[in-house]
Amino acid sequence: MRILRLISLVLLLGSSALAQSKYGVGSTPGKEEIRAWDISISPTGAELPPGRGTSKEGARVYVTKGCAACHGATAKGGPAPTLLKAEAKPNGTPWDLGRVLPIRSPYATTVWDYINRAMPLNREGTLTPDEVYALTAYLLNINGVIPEDAVMDAQSLPKVRMPNREAWAPLPDWKPGMPRFAGYPY
């Protein structure tokens, strides 16, 4: 019993020692500041803000916000990357559909995240959450991932089943000194 108590005391001391900052340099950001900076959207959608949008609304935003000018009126053929999948091959895989974000990405959250952080070019950060939800819905709909009347919001977006959801190779669990690829001598 005494030994156990001693061990827990050591553990307690150890963890409280770890809970100290060593140098005391830097400042503590406020919760609001962190929220404002944090634009990463995880596959679970934990960081998604409130808001909603449909494909029909997104089609309008696509024109009014100038997306069509660079990506093409039909989401292809513009100077910026195509947003429309390639024609499917018989017995093909999602990989045949091209390197098109709203079809190849395993998670619909990546589409939302990227539009929100990086579009439109030169006016990044000006879209409202509703507009980003609407544009995401539009791109997912024209690629055949969701029906036209589907409402995209913080709850529904992470649940969208992307065709490439399982068909990709995760990165290996990296450890220092590990071989890059099992059995590979190079």
Next chain:
Amino acid sequence: MESKQPNRRRFLKGSAALVGLAAVGSASAQTPAAAPAPAAFIKGSEEQIAYGQRSRFETSVRTSHGGRKSPDAFGLVMHVATPLQDSVGVITPSALHYVATTRGAFIPDIDPKEHRLMIHGMVDRPLTFTMEDLKRLPSVTRLHFVECAANRPSATAKTIQDSHGMTSCAEWTGVLLSTLLKEAGVQSGSSWIVAEGSEEVKGASSIPMEKAMNDCIVAYGMNGEAVRPQQGYPLRLLVPGFEGIFNVKWLRRIKAVDQYYMTYNDFGHLRQEPENAALGYQIGPKSVITFPCVGKQLPGKGFYEISGLAWSGGGAIRRVEVSTNGGRSWTDAEIRGTAQRMAHTRFSLTWNWDGTETALLSRCTDEMGKIQPTRAQVAEFFKVPLVPTYRAPGQDNTIQTWKIASDGSVHNAYS
């Protein structure tokens, strides 16, 4: 020997006449041997004194890479390759360091006094650092290469800049990322970080926590001065040995998380096959002969120093071998200086060219014992036929062959 300094020239002629007696049999009697006249001088300017420029005779420059011009029609900077054909030593000059960006980016013009790095997420103490804060913390200075996934030998490459110019090596100074993460106190269960830049596209990558705590550097210094804007001024992340896109520039935020976030950058190296995913992650052992290389012209048979660069994401280079007979036999090259971990390493080998057609190759071995392969070896490992269009999976670290023609011209012998 034209001189704009007649007095000096007269003087030199006179001195040459004095030593002429000692130079019997040399040159001709009409033009006595003379030491080269001093060159015209560079007219001093305050700019030249304040921040030096290279000689106007040095014209080596970076070039757009991958078929898309930089800046492009939108003004975005895409891929730009370093002129390896002119490289000496192991440091790439900051002005010539290769450039790549997320998607293509405008280079941000950041006032370091305004710049902040935030560390948050699964940490006990979220922290914000100014540049001044970061420079108070214990620092490291290390040589590291950065190499882009687009760095791939090809049959069509007409220069080594095209085939290998998307790698560079600099001396980086900054704070270990582990120092900052320990300050913030990473919570158990946090297995990844998301590192994010402050350019307009705000390029972000998921990086394993193991790597973040191992050897990543939050760098503010490059080759003895501040990191250049194209390299992430005022702050960038170095993820030594990992594919280039992980080395987030204009670093503003690090979030400790519990899963792979599939950011847009992560999406960029999404792969279908496990070997493509794995081999495009940490870079394998790779080397290339930078002299002689494609496009060079050897003036004739005789002595040359073969010289090149070797590097590996797996650690330090332990050995470089060179073949001067198309791969039939190999000789250990000399490693110049100390081979640093995840850094370009200069090697050289003396060579007497007999004037006949041949081929030069180099291959390296890293500290993990991994050896740079030929394309044929990679194809054999994956049991696929070696055809000219075969793409080695992941980051291509295969051996480059330079063919020396009997007229001394050097050619890309990709097959």
